[in-house]
Amino acid sequence: MASRIMGPPAFDDAFIQTLDTLFAWRRDVRRFRPDAAVDPDSLRACLAAAQRAPSVGNSRPWRFVRVSDPARRAAIANSFSRCNAAAAEGYDAARAARYRALKLAGLNEAPVHLAVFCDDATDTGLGLGRASMPETLAYSVVGAVQCFWLAARARGLGVGWVSILEPARVTGILAVPETWRLVAYLCVGHPVEEHLDPELERHGWQAEDPRGAELFER
C-alpha cells in the first residue's frame, strides 16, 4: 500500500505554550522520594519516547540497562564517591569546600537507575552519516536520553544525569559488552522538590553564561 501521509497534526498554541513550560521544568533532579515507586507503565512510555530520537543513519545505537541489583548499585555509588572526591581535590580549598557542599547525584534515593550505553560495535545504519563525524553515534544516544527525560517530566517524574563516574568501570560492573560505551547514568523517581532555576545557580556555584543564548551570524 502506498503510504499517502497527510502530514502531522497542527500543534496548537496551547500545546506549544505547555511544551515550552515543559522545557523550563525539565531540570536535573538529585533529590528523590525513595519510597515513591515509578509506575511501570510510565517507565515503558518514557522508554518508548526514547525510541523516537533521531539517530545517525537510523542506527539506533542506544542500549538501556535498568540497574536493580543492590551490589551493582553499591559499586556504582562507590565509583561516584571516588570520582567526586578526586574532582573536589582539583579545586583550591575555598572552591573545593563549595564543591563538596553540592548534592550532585541521587544514586542512594532514586528508585530507578538506568545506564544508557552507545553500542559502538553496531553495524546498523551501515556507517551511513558517520564517516566524517563518528561521534554522531554517541550523539544519537544523547537524543534518546533527551526524549526520555522530557517524557518523564511530563509524567511527573524527575531525572538526574550522573556523569561523575568511571565509564569503563561502569561497563564492567554491569557486565555489558565492552563495545558498549557509557553515555549517561540516569536516576529516575519522584522529586522531593521542584525548581525552575538550575541547582548550580541556586547554590552559587556560578552565574549563568549568556553566550549560549547569542545567535552568531556568518
Added chain:
Amino acid sequence: MASRIMGPPAFDDAFIQTLDTLFAWRRDVRRFRPDAAVDPDSLRACLAAAQRAPSVGNSRPWRFVRVSDPARRAAIANSFSRCNAAAAEGYDAARAARYRALKLAGLNEAPVHLAVFCDDATDTGLGLGRASMPETLAYSVVGAVQCFWLAARARGLGVGWVSILEPARVTGILAVPETWRLVAYLCVGHPVEEHLDPELERHGWQAEDPRGAELFER
C-alpha cells in the same frame, strides 16, 4: 525574595498524548520549500527552547551560528559533496548505487542553516561533572539541538541534521574560534513532505534494529 516554588503544572493526559505525537513526527527533513521563509519569531522561540537543555555543570557550551552568506553556504555544500562521494566509495557497487540514490541533505533548499558548535574552551561550570567524562560537554550541545528540533516541529518547521561534513573545515569556513567543535549542522525550513517513518527505512537502506527498544536488566 525567597523562591517559594510551588512545583510544575500537572501536564494532563491530552498534553502527554500530543507530546508523544510530537516525538513521532520529529523526523529528519531533507526536502524543504526554498521559497517558504522561516518566521523570525518562530526561530527565536526555538533558540530559546534550546537554552533549556541540560548541560554538564550548567556549562551551556552551545554556540549557534546562522549561516546566510552565499559563499560560505557554497563552501559547506562542497564539503558535503566531497564527504558524500567519499562515503559512497566505501561501499560495494550495489550498495554504493543505493547510497547515491538517497537524498541525505537539504542544504540547497533550506532557507535557514544553523551550525551548532561546542565551545571546548569554555570555563563555565568550572569543569564540574566532566572530569571523568569530558565528552559530556559536547553531549550538552546535543541536548540543545534536541530541544530546538522539538520546538521547531511543534511550530510546523522541519529540521535536518547534516553530519556528512568535515568538522574542522566547517570551523574554518565559518571563521569561528578553533576551540569551537562542530556538533551539528542543521537545515531548517518548511518541509515539502511529511512522513512518520524514517526516510532510510522507506527507501530500503535497512530494516529497523529492534535492539534499541529492549530494556536490559542487571
